[in-house]
Amino acid sequence: MDTSTKLSTGLQLDSAPKIVEPTVYELSAPGRVGVGFPDPDVPLADLPDSLLRAELPLPELSEADVIRHFVKLSTFNYSVDSGFYPLGSCTMKYNPKVNEDMARLPGFANVHPLQPIETTQGALVLMYQLQEWLKEISGFDALTLQPAAGAHGEFTGTLIMRAYHEDRKDTKRVKMLVPDSSHGTNPATSAMVGLKVVQIPSDERGNVDLDALRAEADDTLAGMMLTNPNTLGLFDENVEEICQIVHDAGGLMYGDGANMNAMLGITKMADLGFDVMHYNLHKTFSTPHGGGGPGSGPVGVVAKLADFLPAPIVAVVDEGHEETFYVETGDEDDHHHHEDELPPLYGLVDPSKTIGRVKAFHGHFGILVRAFTYIAMHGADGLKDVSEYAVLNANYILAKLRDTYHVPYDRICMHEFVAEGRWKDAPDVHALDIAKRLMDYGFHPPTNYFPLIVHEALMIEPTETENKNTLDSFIDAMLKIAKEAHEEPELLHEAPQNTPFGRLDEVKAAKDLILCCWLPEDYDNQ
Amino acid sequence: MNIPTTLKYTKSDEWLDPKTGKMGLTDYAQDQLSDIVFAEALVDVDDDIEIGDGISEVESVKASAEVYASASGTITAVNEDLGDTPEVINSDPYGAGWLVQVEISEESDELMDAAAYEKYCENRD
Numbered sequence: 001m002d003t004s005t006k007l008s009t010g011l012q013l014d015s016a017p018k019i020v021e022p023t024v025y026e027l028s029a030p031g032r033v034g035v036g037f038p039d040p041d042v043p044l045a046d047l048p049d050s051l052l053r054a055e056l057p058l059p060e061l062s063e064a065d066v067i068r069h070f071v072k073l074s075t076f077n078y079s080v081d082s083g084f085y086p087l088g089s090c091t092m093k094y095n096p097k098v099n100e101d102m103a104r105l106p107g108f109a110n111v112h113p114l115q116p117i118e119t120t121q122g123a124l125v126l127m128y129q130l131q132e133w134l135k136e137i138s139g140f141d142a143l144t145l146q147p148a149a150g151a152h153g154e155f156t157g158t159l160i161m162r163a164y165h166e167d168r169k170d171t172k173r174v175k176m177l178v179p180d181s182s183h184g185t186n187p188a189t190s191a192m193v194g195l196k197v198v199q200i201p202s203d204e205r206g207n208v209d210l211d212a213l214r215a216e217a218d219d220t221l222a223g224m225m226l227t228n229p230n231t232l233g234l235f236d237e238n239v240e241e242i243c244q245i246v247h248d249a250g251g252l253m254y255g256d257g258a259n260m261n262a263m264l265g266i267t268k269m270a271d272l273g274f275d276v277m278h279y280n281l282h283k284t285f286s287t288p289h290g291g292g293g294p295g296s297g298p299v300g301v302v303a304k305l306a307d308f309l310p311a312p313i314v315a316v317v318d319e320g321h322e323e324t325f326y327v328e329t330g331d332e333d334d335h336h337h338h339e340d341e342l343p344p345l346y347g348l349v350d351p352s353k354t355i356g357r358v359k360a361f362h363g364h365f366g367i368l369v370r371a372f373t374y375i376a377m378h379g380a381d382g383l384k385d386v387s388e389y390a391v392l393n394a395n396y397i398l399a400k401l402r403d404t405y406h407v408p409y410d411r412i413c414m415h416e417f418v419a420e421g422r423w424k425d426a427p428d429v430h431a432l433d434i435a436k437r438l439m440d441y442g443f444h445p446p447t448n449y450f451p452l453i454v455h456e457a458l459m460i461e462p463t464e465t466e467n468k469n470t471l472d473s474f475i476d477a478m479l480k481i482a483k484e485a486h487e488e489p490e491l492l493h494e495a496p497q498n499t500p501f502g503r504l505d506e507v508k509a510a511k512d513l514i515l516c517c518w519l520p521e522d523y524d525n526q
Numbered sequence: 527m528n529i530p531t532t533l534k535y536t537k538s539d540e541w542l543d544p545k546t547g548k549m550g551l552t553d554y555a556q557d558q559l560s561d562i563v564f565a566e567a568l569v570d571v572d573d574d575i576e577i578g579d580g581i582s583e584v585e586s587v588k589a590s591a592e593v594y595a596s597a598s599g600t601i602t603a604v605n606e607d608l609g610d611t612p613e614v615i616n617s618d619p620y621g622a623g624w625l626v627q628v629e630i631s632e633e634s635d636e637l638m639d640a641a642a643y644e645k646y647c648e649n650r651d
């Protein structure tokens with residue numbers, strides 16, 4: 001989209017929202033209902049007064065009122081289905097709709113995890129095969145599908161690391177190392193499992209500083225959490241040596257797999273020396289993201305950690321024909337065949353030293369179906385293409401922007417890169433202004449102010465699903481914004497103007513944590 | 527950038543007033559963090575602290591940061607006003623934005639004077 005003409009003819013500055021949609025409370029009218037129930041054919045019973053809240057204002061609306069209200073609100077939304085979404089570290093790739101078709105198949109959508117396993121073989125086979133594929137992709141020996149997000153995977157993985165050391169009575173290992181470029185969830189999850197977090201600086205090439213690492217690699221080391229490629233979008237050039245240093249000190253290497261989209265079919269985390277890692281299915285394997293759906297953070301481990309995995313995991317509980325994945329059900333005669341001719345029976349097993357359950361049932365099963373579909377649709381060669389195009393697209397944007405935006409750790413990037421959103425000769429312009437201005441050009445902004453080691457960071461991740469035209473119009477917008485920053489900085493400071501709402505008050509949003517549309521009368525006294 | 531010459535500074539952007547024992551975040555730090563929306567002391571009056579201990583936690587719209595002690599000693603006061611008005615760390619980092627006050631028993635030997643800290647900040651940009 002090219003908005004330059006529209007804006008240069010003078011869009012009216014107006015702090016009031018351009019589109020006003022009342023809340024459901026404002027739309028409410030007494031007595032309006034969504035569904036007219038038939039008269040009951042049993043006597044009416046009144047609820048006891050003690051259970052009624054007379055002062056509770058519930059909105060009264062018809063079905064059409066509700067549908068129109070929410071459909072209208074949804075049109076204010078920006079999503080990967082409506083446009084380019086280069087939100088670094090988040091891998092906002094397009095999610096193929098076939099994923100949704102598969103997740104809605106009645107056999108997947110209507111199963112209950114408490115059904116007898118003989119009646120849910122299809123779901124169990126899918127989970128088993130997904131475990132196998134995810135193990136193969138990163139080279140690990142065992143894997144759990146339970147964790148509900150990347151951060152939850154980190155928590156699970158660090159619990160496993162702690163359990164391993166405890167099992168060996170190696171209880172002085174209380175220290176977890178994280179690079180200064182790491183995502184906040186790394187130190188947070190380490191702290192949650194009771195480990196002491198020590199930050200390791202990055203060197204001038206954006207790699208882990210090896211001398212600083214060696215200085216901390218002692219016998220109190222539980223392990224290190226490392227994102228690779230790291231959050232600067234750079235492959236750590238010393239990753240094998242880092243793993244070696246940590247292993248030599250008796251520690252374990254945790255791999256944050258948030259950036260797996262750069263490495264599918266190219267490098268395996270286990271081969272590099274990692275002992276544990278999480279995937280983010282909602283990033284790499286195209287399942288809904290953020291507000292769009294629950295996440296999923298499977299955790300893979302090397303053989304020596306397999307016994308500590310959360311319980312249960314899916315396994316073959318009764319051997320049969322190895323090549324038969326899809327079980328025929330309903331044929332009574334099957335049970336009378338000789339054991340060799342039976343297809344394998346899939347079931348649930350508890351690893352012997354399990355850390356326990358980290359999520360109800362099997363995690364977010366519907367998400368597992370989508371990720372399975374994505375892998376099945378691509379195949380091994382297709383997944384490699386995904387990563388190659390993701391890296392190519394990021395390097396294309398980097399090559400076009402590096403003369404205009406300062407890139408502090410400038411070398412061939414992986415699937416994303418981090419630029420600075422500031423110029424010495426435009427001192428009042430900040431990364432936030434650039435991000436907001438991009439919205440006027442019809443793009444979702446990149447991640448900003450992360451990683452913390454880059455001043456005014458703009459972290460750009462195009463993903464593989466964008467074509468050259470889209471990349472070119474994004475590059476064009478970024479170049480125009482850089483020019484505006486120097487010539488008409490007020491355009492950036494006043495942005496966005498082209499969106500349903502103008503710039504939101506982030507300070508107020510962070511400080512006044514009041515989400516109620518109405519407050520109890522005695523709120524001030526509470 | 528404002529760097530008072532009466533104070534001493536750390537590499538992690540804290541200041542220490544050797545006379546009063548007050549500690550806080552520097553102008554450089556508050557500028558990097560941008561709008562501060564939350565500040566909480568991690569210590570209470572009468573606590574004994576060591577150099578490097580976390581004394582406060584500060585959160586801005588961009589990031590959260592732990593503030594470390596640059597001297598050992600006993601806490602004599604905690605800035606209670608920051609709970610309601612953490613933004614004074616932005617507007618007055620060396621004055622109303624102070625975090626804690628300490629009766630100093632020992633200062634960190636890595637503290638810089640204003641000139642050294644200014645050079646240190648310039649080299650980071």
Ligand SMILES: Cc1ncc(COP(=O)(O)O)c(C=O)c1O
Nearest residue numbers: 089149150151183185258280295
């Ligand atoms: C590098 C990195 N690690 C961990 C996470 C946490 O993953 P999740 O958001 O799935 O909890 C993220 C999320 O953005 C990330 O970018």
